[in-house]
Amino acid sequence: MDPKHLDTYIAKENLPYAFCPGCSHGKILGALSDSLKRQNLDPSEVVIVTDIGCVGLSDKYFITHAFHGLHGRAITYASGIKMQNPDLNVVVLIGDGGCGIGGHHLLNAARLNSDINVLVFNNFNFGMTGGQHSVTTPLDSITATTALGSIDAPMDIAGTAQVNGGGFIARATAFDKDLPELIEKSMRHDGFSLIDIWELCTAYYVPRNDFGRKDMMVYMDGMEMASGILQETNRPSFQTSYKNIQEKASVQNPISGLELETIFEHSLTKPIRIVLAGAAGQKVVSAGNLLASAATLSGLWVSRRADFPITIQTGFSVAEIVISPEPVLYSGIVKPDVVAIIASEGKSKVSRLTLAMDDSGVIYHSDGLGNIESEAQISPLDFPEDVQQDIRKNLSALTAAFLTKKLNMFPFEALKEASRQIQKPKITEINLGIFEYFED
Amino acid sequence: MIKKREMVDGAAAIARGALDAGCNYYAGYPITPASGILTHMLRELPKVGGIGFQGEDEISSLGHCIGAAMTGATVFTATSGPGLSLYSENLGLAIMMEVPIVIAISQRLGPSTGAATASAQGDIQFMRWGTTGGYPMIVLAPTNISECYHLTKRAFQLAKRFRTPVFLATDKDTVMTTESVSVNDMKNAPDWPKIPNGGVGKELDPYQIDGEIHHYTGSSHNEEGHITKDPDIIAELNERLRTKIESNLNELSLVKNDLQHGADTLILSYGISARSMEAAVKEIRDGGDQVSSITIYSLWPVPEKAIQESLVGIKRIIVPELNHGQYLREIERLVNRDVELIGVNRVDTILLTPDEIMRAYHGS
Ligand SMILES: Cc1ncc(C[n+]2csc(CCOP(=O)(O)OP(=O)(O)O)c2C)c(N)n1
Ligand code: SF4
Ligand SMILES: [Mg+2]
Numbered sequence: 001m002d003p004k005h006l007d008t009y010i011a012k013e014n015l016p017y018a019f020c021p022g023c024s025h026g027k028i029l030g031a032l033s034d035s036l037k038r039q040n041l042d043p044s045e046v047v048i049v050t051d052i053g054c055v056g057l058s059d060k061y062f063i064t065h066a067f068h069g070l071h072g073r074a075i076t077y078a079s080g081i082k083m084q085n086p087d088l089n090v091v092v093l094i095g096d097g098g099c100g101i102g103g104h105h106l107l108n109a110a111r112l113n114s115d116i117n118v119l120v121f122n123n124f125n126f127g128m129t130g131g132q133h134s135v136t137t138p139l140d141s142i143t144a145t146t147a148l149g150s151i152d153a154p155m156d157i158a159g160t161a162q163v164n165g166g167g168f169i170a171r172a173t174a175f176d177k178d179l180p181e182l183i184e185k186s187m188r189h190d191g192f193s194l195i196d197i198w199e200l201c202t203a204y205y206v207p208r209n210d211f212g213r214k215d216m217m218v219y220m221d222g223m224e225m226a227s228g229i230l231q232e233t234n235r236p237s238f239q240t241s242y243k244n245i246q247e248k249a250s251v252q253n254p255i256s257g258l259e260l261e262t263i264f265e266h267s268l269t270k271p272i273r274i275v276l277a278g279a280a281g282q283k284v285v286s287a288g289n290l291l292a293s294a295a296t297l298s299g300l301w302v303s304r305r306a307d308f309p310i311t312i313q314t315g316f317s318v319a320e321i322v323i324s325p326e327p328v329l330y331s332g333i334v335k336p337d338v339v340a341i342i343a344s345e346g347k348s349k350v351s352r353l354t355l356a357m358d359d360s361g362v363i364y365h366s367d368g369l370g371n372i373e374s375e376a377q378i379s380p381l382d383f384p385e386d387v388q389q390d391i392r393k394n395l396s397a398l399t400a401a402f403l404t405k406k407l408n409m410f411p412f413e414a415l416k417e418a419s420r421q422i423q424k425p426k427i428t429e430i431n432l433g434i435f436e437y438f439e440d
Numbered sequence: 441m442i443k444k445r446e447m448v449d450g451a452a453a454i455a456r457g458a459l460d461a462g463c464n465y466y467a468g469y470p471i472t473p474a475s476g477i478l479t480h481m482l483r484e485l486p487k488v489g490g491i492g493f494q495g496e497d498e499i500s501s502l503g504h505c506i507g508a509a510m511t512g513a514t515v516f517t518a519t520s521g522p523g524l525s526l527y528s529e530n531l532g533l534a535i536m537m538e539v540p541i542v543i544a545i546s547q548r549l550g551p552s553t554g555a556a557t558a559s560a561q562g563d564i565q566f567m568r569w570g571t572t573g574g575y576p577m578i579v580l581a582p583t584n585i586s587e588c589y590h591l592t593k594r595a596f597q598l599a600k601r602f603r604t605p606v607f608l609a610t611d612k613d614t615v616m617t618t619e620s621v622s623v624n625d626m627k628n629a630p631d632w633p634k635i636p637n638g639g640v641g642k643e644l645d646p647y648q649i650d651g652e653i654h655h656y657t658g659s660s661h662n663e664e665g666h667i668t669k670d671p672d673i674i675a676e677l678n679e680r681l682r683t684k685i686e687s688n689l690n691e692l693s694l695v696k697n698d699l700q701h702g703a704d705t706l707i708l709s710y711g712i713s714a715r716s717m718e719a720a721v722k723e724i725r726d727g728g729d730q731v732s733s734i735t736i737y738s739l740w741p742v743p744e745k746a747i748q749e750s751l752v753g754i755k756r757i758i759v760p761e762l763n764h765g766q767y768l769r770e771i772e773r774l775v776n777r778d779v780e781l782i783g784v785n786r787v788d789t790i791l792l793t794p795d796e797i798m799r800a801y802h803g804s
């Protein structure tokens with residue numbers, strides 16, 4: 001279809017509008033149709049996204065694409081449509097009600113500068129549900145839910161979009177002759193645009209408040225809410241900026257998994273369940289990874305769970321490692337075979353586990369942790385004499401080396417190889433240095 | 441022979457499954473224990489020309505996904521229970537508008553904020569009944585990391601074919617525990633029946649420049665996508681939304697049977713608890729007993745036929761799950777009254793142990 005031949009974008013076969021006589025909604029739809037005509041757009045280049053309410057009945061009157069979703073969420077669908085296909089022109093038709101329930105989306109779309117065009121059908125109340133109070137209901141107004149007059153301050157929808165950085169913000173009325181031009185301008189803007197269009201609900205707000213066109217203008221003046229274009233910036237839209245991100249990212253390699261080949265032999269006949277318990281900052285989880293990777297390099301199967309407080313840099317840090325000759329089915333640990341405790345935070349965190357152990361289990365601990373209540377065998381982490389100076393900084397790696405020596409699950413060489421394969425070169429160098437203390 | 445293993449967690453496996461399924465749009469909101477999926481997707485998608493977006497909340501995230509899907513994107517999102525609550529209304533829209541979308545749920549424990557870092561299976565009925573109208577949902581549940589990868593891919597095929605939301609039901613441990621997985625198992629899908637090509641109804645024709653004009657709506661609508669109050673048209677639409685799934689139960693059914701001749705006990709489980717079941721079954725058999733087990737991958741619709749077929753000679757069914765017995769209810773309505781049903785349940789942050797399943801088996 002050649003759009004030049006279109007004299008309207010209204011689906012004439014679906015007229016007349018279902019709106020009440022005198023309702024301004026139809027006027028705005030006419031202005032939108034005229035603005036599309038001015039832009040000479042093909043109907044397939046436009047998606048009209050309607051919110052809920054009387055305004056939400058509008059989709060069927062257009063010959064463009066249309067989307068009709070949930071109350072207050074129109075802006076989210078519109079933004080998703082525009083992200084996926086930035087060549088489409090996406091127009092949101094939403095009421096003052098929709099701007100209330102979906103206010104969070106409105107201010108965030110403005111902040112993102114998402115390149116959608118929002119036309120607010122602002123008639124100061126919920127038309128569809130019977131004329132209840134909305135976020136823009138003027139003070140003292142009578143609505144179905146404010147029988148004695150509204151007592152709360154109305155929201156400035158245009159102002160809200162404005163302070164949140166929306167690219168093109170304007171206020172108008174449904175009666176403005178130049179509304180089609182204004183809509184066109186807003187649609188041509190790269191970035192979020194919103195026109196707060198004031199209008200009349202002749203079924204409810206108008207009769208209940210004796211409120212006509214003139215009163216609306218007096219009210220606008222009184223509120224010192226200017227009309228016309230309120231803000232026009234050239235900040236790039238979210239969609240334009242995201243293209244730059246895609247370009248930057250396109251030179252990076254997709255992430256691939258950490259593959260480890262079996263190059264050592266193991267000497268494990270049954271699963272062993274190990275718990276490393278320390279404090280944040282001790283690299284407990286990375287020691288767990290070392291043991292798990294060394295086991296994997298030796299043909300064993302592993303699972304490694306990490307447990308730490310949500311505030312990750314404080315408190316306990318615990319790694320639970322299951323190492324098994326067969327694939328691990330149960331990855332939980334309720335009764336460990338071996339526990340290594342290297343900080344008091346870890347000690348109290350795993351007290352339930354150490355209490356559950358019997359004398360078939362062993363608990364290794366570093367100095368100064370006090371009494372450990374358990375029936376397990378308890379023994380100090382006695383590192384080789386000459387490592388003392390490194391202990392404070394690298395307790396976790398030392399413990400991994402200690403356990404590798406003690407538990408005889410896989411060759412010590414596997415631990416070194418694990419460090420080489422999974423850790424950053426700098427860390428590997430430190431760890432290989434530490435591991436040397438353990439070589440006979 | 442050199443064996444190759446990969447150290448990977450469920451979050452990475454799910455994200456890779458999504459990307460390999462052609463996902464090119466993700467929108468989500470951070471929440472433990474599902475954030476790993478968000479991080480992976482937002483990092484990886486722009487590299488391949490896709491879009492990854494962190495919404496201002498879960499309502500916005502799913503809204504963005506729905507908009508993008510109707511514009512031709514292959515969309516994905518992930519969350520946990522609190523976010524699923526906020527997805528509720530948009531889930532209904534996705535059903536009504538017939539939006540293909542995959543949603544991974546990493547379950548955590550308890551109502552409300554609950555225990556953010558503990559596994560649970562307490563939202564499986566919520567996934568099924570999580571929006572208005574009671575329309576059927578497709579929910580798949582992996583038990584391990586390679587299944588996370590393969591079932592995610594399958595979820596995308598089903599979402600497209602049925603034009604409906606498809607859930608991947610996981611949990612904290614499946615998503616966040618790192619494990620060694622055989623590289624072969626990651627590469628090659630298990631021997632599951634193939635999903636037929638094409639749609640069960642009209643395939644989605646997205647908004648396109650120069651494309652056919654479409655009006656899509658969440659209201660009860662006629663063929664043009666316009667709201668209607670005609671009872672006949674509404675009945676037909678609602679019936680179709682139900683039957684497009686319910687008349688294809690065989691295709692949707694996915695289980696792993698491990699039946700033993702002569703067994704009179706069947707243990708039935710799914711997700712992370714199925715692993716405890718498998719460990720228990722091994723030990724029971726090592727002790728000389730015969731016992732059958734069935735792992736349910738297609739939680740919803742309930743694979744009734746497959747379950748019933750595994751009931752030959754069964755006098756007792758044990759259902760281990762990390763909730764108060766949500767799937768047991770579904771089994772209850774499938775079996776004769778003389779079959780004994782035993783739930784093994786736990787809601788204390790600890791994964792069900794093989795021991796407690798064995799204790800249930802031995803009646804001690
Ligand atoms: C979540 C939700 N809550 C409530 C409703 C009921 N409802 C339908 S329309 C509407 C208000 C619409 O008012 P407005 O956005 O101002 O549009 P108008 O009818 O005035 O054009 C409400 C509350 C709904 N559809 N969805
Ligand atoms: S109720 Fe109000 S908003 Fe709705 S159609 Fe009637 S006049 Fe217009
Ligand atoms: Mg209104």
